Amino acid sequence: MLSVQNITYKIGNKVLLDDVTTTFEPGKLNLIIGPNGAGKSTLVKVLCKQLQPAQGAVTYGQKPLQDYTDLELAKIRSVLSQNIDLAFPLKVWEVVMMGRYPHFSSKPDQKDNMACEEAMRFFDVLDMADRNYMTLSGGEKQRVHFARVASQIWYPVNDQYRYLILDEPLTFLDVHYQFQFMHQIMELLQHQDLVVVGVVHDLNLAAKFADKILLINQGKVLAQGTSREVLTTENIKAAYRLNPFIVEHKEKEAMYLFFE
Numbered sequence: 001m002l003s004v005q006n007i008t009y010k011i012g013n014k015v016l017l018d019d020v021t022t023t024f025e026p027g028k029l030n031l032i033i034g035p036n037g038a039g040k041s042t043l044v045k046v047l048c049k050q051l052q053p054a055q056g057a058v059t060y061g062q063k064p065l066q067d068y069t070d071l072e073l074a075k076i077r078s079v080l081s082q083n084i085d086l087a088f089p090l091k092v093w094e095v096v097m098m099g100r101y102p103h104f105s106s107k108p109d110q111k112d113n114m115a116c117e118e119a120m121r122f123f124d125v126l127d128m129a130d131r132n133y134m135t136l137s138g139g140e141k142q143r144v145h146f147a148r149v150a151s152q153i154w155y156p157v158n159d160q161y162r163y164l165i166l167d168e169p170l171t172f173l174d175v176h177y178q179f180q181f182m183h184q185i186m187e188l189l190q191h192q193d194l195v196v197v198g199v200v201h202d203l204n205l206a207a208k209f210a211d212k213i214l215l216i217n218q219g220k221v222l223a224q225g226t227s228r229e230v231l232t233t234e235n236i237k238a239a240y241r242l243n244p245f246i247v248e249h250k251e252k253e254a255m256y257l258f259f260e
């Protein structure tokens, strides 16, 4: 479990996160939503130890985040950041192998090679392994990065959870690959030792796939819980300043949101 207790993060007088408390359970899809500038990426950076909060604590398993060295953390926690740009003519498999850097010192071993191959197969990029990464389309590059971050935590670690943190993973993906990616994440979540936290903008995808939604607005938690608990007319109006039209599909046990 990944837990966040009373996190406040400020820059000067500006409060970017205001007393945020939540938990992210293993084996579940935890999604963070909220309008532009709400503080989602700031929270992700705090979760990843990139930013030090003024107050509060983040705990991975039983251990406070600050007690992990960067290398210890890199072996159990993988992060897909926004706007990754590599300006080197690397082959696709070399980009994926970057995910394994925390696990070897000079040369990758058989286990590292296997992790990359399996992650590339899983995310459907194995046939691009020898291509120049820079010649790929935006969506293809994004799928290569999925394989890279997955390869980093491909194998279970003794007595510890593995953590996958995804900041806007659906950027660049067409609707087919958005759904495919969500299904792939659900498949990875069969591993009960995996904690997944993702930031998304698409409320319908969040409604369909999330086990837990955290709705952030102006640095504060506006709501958290299941789709039905969080995606209410009142919450959506407050966060997005839009009046949603919510349709329940009883047979499919699904809800759909429309906006005018």
Ligand SMILES: Nc1ncnc2c1ncn2[C@@H]1O[C@H](COP(=O)(O)OP(=O)(O)OP(=O)(O)O)[C@@H](O)[C@H]1O
Pocket (backbone or CB within 6 Å): 011, 014, 016, 034, 035, 036, 037, 038, 039, 040, 041, 042, 043
């Ligand atoms: N270094 C900084 N200095 C000043 N303000 C900052 C800094 N970093 C972020 N902010 C501000 O903090 C707020 C939250 O930013 P953050 O990137 O966390 O939002 P977000 O919810 O991820 O937004 P988006 O959906 O647009 O990506 C924004 O108003 C942003 O301009």
